[in-house]
Amino acid sequence: MTAEIIVxxxxxxxxxxxxxxxxxxxxxxxxxxxxxxxxxxLILKExxxxxxxxxxxxxxxxxxxxxxxCTADAIIPNWAYMLIVMYLQPxxxxxxxxxxxxxxRTLLLKNINAINTNDYTDQRVVIKGCGDEAVGDxxxxxxxxxxxxxxxxxxxxxxxxxxxxxxxK
Numbered sequence: 001m002t003a004e005i006i007v008x009x010x011x012x013x014x015x016x017x018x019x020x021x022x023x024x025x026x027x028x029x030x031x032x033x034x035x036x037x038x039x040x041x042l043i044l045k046e047x048x049x050x051x052x053x054x055x056x057x058x059x060x061x062x063x064x065x066x067x068x069x070c071t072a073d074a075i076i077p078n079w080a081y082m083l084i085v086m087y088l089q090p091x092x093x094x095x096x097x098x099x100x101x102x103x104x105r106t107l108l109l110k111n112i113n114a115i116n117t118n119d120y121t122d123q124r125v126v127i128k129g130c131g132d133e134a135v136g137d138x139x140x141x142x143x144x145x146x147x148x149x150x151x152x153x154x155x156x157x158x159x160x161x162x163x164x165x166x167x168x169k
Contacts, residue, residue, distance in 0.1 A: 015159050016120065019128040020135040020143060023111035027065050027093045029100055032084065034070040041072050044080060058087050066092045067103035105136060112142050121150045127165075129157040 037052050039045050068084050070076050081097055088095050094110075096103040127143055140156070147154055148166060155162035 015124050015126050015155075017126045017128055017159055018120075018143065019131060020108075020112065020139045021128070021131045021133040023108055023115075023139075024133055024135070025065055025094075025104065025107040025111065027063060029065045029067065029103060030061060031100060032061070032066050032068045032088070034068070034076060034080065034084070035072040035074075038070075038072060038074055042074050044074065044076060049080065050083070053083055053087055056087070058091050061088055062091045063093050065094045065103055065107060066096070067100050068095060068097050069099050105138065108135070108139055109142055112139060112146065115143075115146065117146055117150050120147055122152045122168075123150075124153045124155070125151045126155045126157065126159050126162055129163075 034044075035041050037044075037049055039048060066088055068081060068088070085095055094103075094107055096106045098106075125147055127140060144154060144165065151166070152168050153164070154166040155164055157163050
């Protein structure tokens with residue numbers, strides 16, 4: 001009786017699996033809420049606002065991803081966001097105007113766009129479809145857009161069960 005050799009055809013297929021969850025931001029996220037800098041949490045008074053920003057401890061944002069938002073129903077002039085960014089820029093890793101969801105999306109797209117697409121030239125690429133961390137549909141669309149000019153094939157799913165998306169002609 002001879003032993004049957006089990007061959008891992010997935011490993012021999014030459015597929016490259018790309019997990020978009022690997023590109024989720026790793027730094028800590030912190031929210032900068034303008035609400036506490038407003039008079040009665042409703043009105044921005046320029047002189048008081050500037051002074052409050054000057055006195056604020058900006059070191060708490062060091063090396064963190066910062067989402068700048070206002071949870072109060074107030075009208076915030078554009079220059080107010082510009083001032084906040086002026087203070088955050090020297091200390092924060094990344095700054096986005098919006099909530100934590102906007103920050104996560106912006107940074108994920110930034111990380112995906114930093115991928116060296118030359119590594120995928122004429123390759124068969126599987127974009128991992130399931131994982132422990134949720135990745136938005138926008139990320140799948142962006143990686144497809146980036147890989148279309150270079151990849152031989154693009155598939156979605158797992159190497160053992162893929163959905164074909166693109167095949168170079």
